[in-house]
Amino acid sequence: MPNYEYTCGECGKSFSQILTLKEHESGEVVCPACKSKNVEQKPAGFYAVTSKKS
Numbered sequence: 592m593p594n595y596e597y598t599c600g601e602c603g604k605s606f607s608q609i610l611t612l613k614e615h616e617s618g619e620v621v622c623p624a625c626k627s628k629n630v631e632q633k634p635a636g637f638y639a640v641t642s643k644k645s
């Protein structure tokens with residue numbers, strides 16, 4: 592399952608969540624520290640995404 596990185600907009604904590612695509616699309620991500628739903632997904636792609644290498 593994909594691992595998503597988030598930063599909380601309330602308390603500023605960074606955390607990662609392993610979500611199914613359905614969970615991700617439903618947007619049910621809350622900050623584990625303050626339970627806020629005001630979380631921002633970090634741009635993924637450094638290590639998790641395989642890009643095409645021609």
Ligand SMILES: [Zn+2]
Pocket residue numbers: 599600601602603604622623624625626627
């Ligand atoms: Zn928080």
